[in-house]
Amino acid sequence: MSNQNNSGIIWLIILSILLGVLLSLQMKQNIDDYDLVSLKNIQMMKNEINNIRKEIDDIKELTENKKKELEKLKTVIDDEDEDISELLQDEIDKLKLVSGLEDVQGPGIRIIIDDNKDEAVVGEQINDDIVHDADIQIILNDLRKAGAEAISINGQRVMSRSEIKCGGPIIRVNGRSSAPPFVITAIGDPKLLYAAINAPNTHGWLLREVHKLRVEALMKDNVYVPKYYWAEQDFKYAKPKKEGE
Amino acid sequence: MIILAFVGILIGVLIGIYLPITYSASYSLYVSVAILACLDSVFGGIRAALEKKFNTEIFISGFFGNAILAAFLAYVGDRLGVPLYYAAIFAFGGRLFQNFAIIRRLIFRKRDSN
Numbered sequence: 001m002s003n004q005n006n007s008g009i010i011w012l013i014i015l016s017i018l019l020g021v022l023l024s025l026q027m028k029q030n031i032d033d034y035d036l037v038s039l040k041n042i043q044m045m046k047n048e049i050n051n052i053r054k055e056i057d058d059i060k061e062l063t064e065n066k067k068k069e070l071e072k073l074k075t076v077i078d079d080e081d082e083d084i085s086e087l088l089q090d091e092i093d094k095l096k097l098v099s100g101l102e103d104v105q106g107p108g109i110r111i112i113i114d115d116n117k118d119e120a121v122v123g124e125q126i127n128d129d130i131v132h133d134a135d136i137q138i139i140l141n142d143l144r145k146a147g148a149e150a151i152s153i154n155g156q157r158v159m160s161r162s163e164i165k166c167g168g169p170i171i172r173v174n175g176r177s178s179a180p181p182f183v184i185t186a187i188g189d190p191k192l193l194y195a196a197i198n199a200p201n202t203h204g205w206l207l208r209e210v211h212k213l214r215v216e217a218l219m220k221d222n223v224y225v226p227k228y229y230w231a232e233q234d235f236k237y238a239k240p241k242k243e244g245e
Numbered sequence: 246m247i248i249l250a251f252v253g254i255l256i257g258v259l260i261g262i263y264l265p266i267t268y269s270a271s272y273s274l275y276v277s278v279a280i281l282a283c284l285d286s287v288f289g290g291i292r293a294a295l296e297k298k299f300n301t302e303i304f305i306s307g308f309f310g311n312a313i314l315a316a317f318l319a320y321v322g323d324r325l326g327v328p329l330y331y332a333a334i335f336a337f338g339g340r341l342f343q344n345f346a347i348i349r350r351l352i353f354r355k356r357d358s359n
Contacts, residue, residue, distance in 0.1 A: 008300075015286070015305070015308050
């Protein structure tokens with residue numbers, strides 16, 4: 001019995017030491033903010049990681065593209081037969097197209113929006129029967145979402161600085177007045193643009209079916225959108241941000 | 246007996262502090278549950294010794310078996326998405342206090358009888 005007891009004590013001490021070792025090892029982990037990690041947390045973290053990875057890939061692609069551009073420019077500069085001004089002219093043309101300084105044409109749609117000319121007034125409210133600047137803006141947004149590449153209203157190109165302002169019976173675009181009917185021309189995939197105006201529950205559909213305005217959309221093989229005339233060409237406040245600043 | 250066990254734990258802590266061993270933080274949950282099981286076993290051992298029915302085999306098997314089972318439960322719970330380690334925490338935590346209460350009573354009874 002005594003022998004059994006002695007070995008028991010020894011074992012108790014040994015295992016106590018083991019317990020102590022485990023305890024201190026666990027404490028040494030210094031787990032700050034130890035929290036229950038649920039499956040949802042893991043999923044969220046995974047999503048975050050995926051997003052960041054995607055971002056990194058995008059940036060890598062961007063640097064790759066820039067490197068290629070640089071390579072191209074270098075070869076043109078090194079090659080004495082080629083003229084760099086040609087390349088620069090190409091670049092300028094491309095930028096002009098992007099900034100709306102070029103007349104453009106292509107497949108698209110033409111939308112005619114006009115006030116309700118009927119005698120019977122819907123809801124006895126004159127405001128329900130006329131086209132508002134906000135209606136035009138929503139329709140423009142619908143068109144942009146449907147992939148419109150160039151848009152004009154009554155011959156005024158709509159760009160980033162184009163205002164669409166209410167002026168009583170008229171609207172003002174690019175500082176010039178336009179009276180109804182408003183003809184909106186958009187270049188893009190005609191079917192998509194047409195759907196953006198005519199599909200149920202779009203704003204164009206709402207104007208036509210609820211407010212009984214005249215909203216007509218025509219798919220065209222070729223429409224023409226004029227270039228943008230800058231009213232004020234200088235940017236007083238917006239300055240280009242230099243790289244690395 | 247009690248003093249010996251606590252001295253053992255102290256020595257172990259000192260050894261552990263100077264041992265250059267670390268493990269992945271993802272295992273810390275399993276280890277902490279296993280530690281609880283070991284602590285329970287040691288308390289149970291002290292109680293058994295005071296009651297003079299200490300059995301070495303039961304003590305050793307309980308020490309390792311409980312720890313492994315508790316860590317295993319925590320692992321399976323993690324896999325299944327159910328916090329099964331609560332079972333180990335409640336079982337061993339509850340028994341820890343129970344053992345401690347009995348140890349106190351045994352000590353004071355012994356002292357009173359002397």
